[in-house]
Amino acid sequence: MLYELRVYEHVDGRADQVRERFEREVAPRFPEHGIELLGAFTDAETGMLTYLTRFPDDEARKAAWASFGGDAGWKAAKAASEVDGPLISKQRMSVLTPVIPGLPIS
Numbered sequence: 001m002l003y004e005l006r007v008y009e010h011v012d013g014r015a016d017q018v019r020e021r022f023e024r025e026v027a028p029r030f031p032e033h034g035i036e037l038l039g040a041f042t043d044a045e046t047g048m049l050t051y052l053t054r055f056p057d058d059e060a061r062k063a064a065w066a067s068f069g070g071d072a073g074w075k076a077a078k079a080a081s082e083v084d085g086p087l088i089s090k091q092r093m094s095v096l097t098p099v100i101p102g103l104p105i106s
Helices: 015-029 057-067 071-081
Strands: 002-010 036-044 050-053 089-096
Touching: 002 015, 002 057, 015 036, 015 050, 015 071, 050 057
Parallel strands: none
Antiparallel strands: 002 050, 002 089, 036 050
16 A cells, blocks of 8 residues: 655645635546545645545556546646636655554555
């Protein structure tokens, strides 16, 4: 099992739009592409969106993201939400493996 942590830095003034798009368009599509969402959070100080996903292995993770990236509905939703420019200025991603077995997320 491995985990992926993503942090989206939003364009100034667009934090709410990032969160709304994630809630309405991104997260609901995850299951059909094999992406298990464990949690989604906003940073109390910056408003940046952070979320944690889980995959059986790296091959599954790569296949899931390739499938999601090719989703026509997602492509249309992304384009429609970015008519006035991008919502995200920078994305950070970390692939994580458990260190201590037996914890609730491991």
